[in-house]
Amino acid sequence: MILNMEHICKSYYRGKNEVPVLHDVSLRVEEGDYLAIMGPSGSGKTTLMNLIGCLDKPSSGSYHLAGEDVSVKKDNALAELRNKYIGFVFQSFYLLPKMSALENVALPLMYAGVPKKERVDRAREALCSVGLEDRMKFLPNQLSGGQCQRIAIARAMAGRPTLLLADEPTGALDTASGEQIMELFSKINAGGGTIVMITHEPSIAAHAKTICHIRDGRLSAPEEVRL
Numbered sequence: 655m656i657l658n659m660e661h662i663c664k665s666y667y668r669g670k671n672e673v674p675v676l677h678d679v680s681l682r683v684e685e686g687d688y689l690a691i692m693g694p695s696g697s698g699k700t701t702l703m704n705l706i707g708c709l710d711k712p713s714s715g716s717y718h719l720a721g722e723d724v725s726v727k728k729d730n731a732l733a734e735l736r737n738k739y740i741g742f743v744f745q746s747f748y749l750l751p752k753m754s755a756l757e758n759v760a761l762p763l764m765y766a767g768v769p770k771k772e773r774v775d776r777a778r779e780a781l782c783s784v785g786l787e788d789r790m791k792f793l794p795n796q797l798s799g800g801q802c803q804r805i806a807i808a809r810a811m812a813g814r815p816t817l818l819l820a821d822e823p824t825g826a827l828d829t830a831s832g833e834q835i836m837e838l839f840s841k842i843n844a845g846g847g848t849i850v851m852i853t854h855e856p857s858i859a860a861h862a863k864t865i866c867h868i869r870d871g872r873l874s875a876p877e878e879v880r881l
């Protein structure tokens with residue numbers, strides 16, 4: 655089991671006022687799963703993604719990621735878990751504007767302590783696998799939105815994550831580029847990659863193998879996607 659959340663609640667505090675956002679959320683993800691989490695604006699999708707990605711901790715309940723108990727970790731241990739297990743893809747690509755595609759993909763590997771030659775090799779390989787072998791030296795502003803998102807996916811995959819976590823990965827893209835990103839996700843999943851994707855678009859969620867719905871901070875049981 656890659657991810658096991660049991661009875662998770664999450665509240666934010668505004669001064670002394672508690673704002674409950676997630677209520678009794680339980681979720682399991684196994685190796686090779688491809689799950690879409692769908693829900694309207696304000697339903698708690700990003701809050702849940704931040705918990706899954708170890709960017710934040712639950713208020714109560716238990717969360718195990720790759721067998722490790724996330725809820726008892728301190729902040730720097732949380733960052734370690736995140737680097738070790740999670741590859742992130744966001745709606746806005748968060749590429750460094752003065753770095754080439756290759757440098758953007760290789761940079762996190764430097765922080766992970768990967769030696770230089772291997773960093774470059776892995777970054778090249780990741781960019782080839784997203785179809786950007788002819789764009790390695792380009793800067794982000796010389797590339798389309800879809801290409802930038804493919805760099806972000808290459809960056810996430812170059813770290814060989816246990817879980818690829820995506821929050822509205824096609825939210826900033828036109829339909830055709832969005833479909834390309836979905837093809838890439840299907841390819842990653844077919845190669846054994848595990849994906850959790852957050853989206854409010856049914857046509858995007860339909861690419862996953864299972865879908866959970868979140869409403870007012872409550873998560874439904876997963877449903878199989880029928881093609």
Ligand SMILES: Nc1ncnc2c1ncn2[C@@H]1O[C@H](COP(=O)(O)OP(=O)(O)OP(=O)(O)O)[C@@H](O)[C@H]1O
Nearest residue numbers: 666667673675693694695696697698699700701702
């Ligand atoms: N730091 C915070 N402090 C207080 N309340 C917050 C905070 N972050 C989020 N919330 C509240 O939690 C609820 C869920 O927010 P969240 O960002 O998880 O929604 P979402 O489903 O991702 O929405 P969207 O589709 O618009 O991105 C909202 O009502 C929001 O106001």
Ligand SMILES: [Mg+2]
Nearest residue numbers: 696699700701
């Ligand atoms: Mg959100």
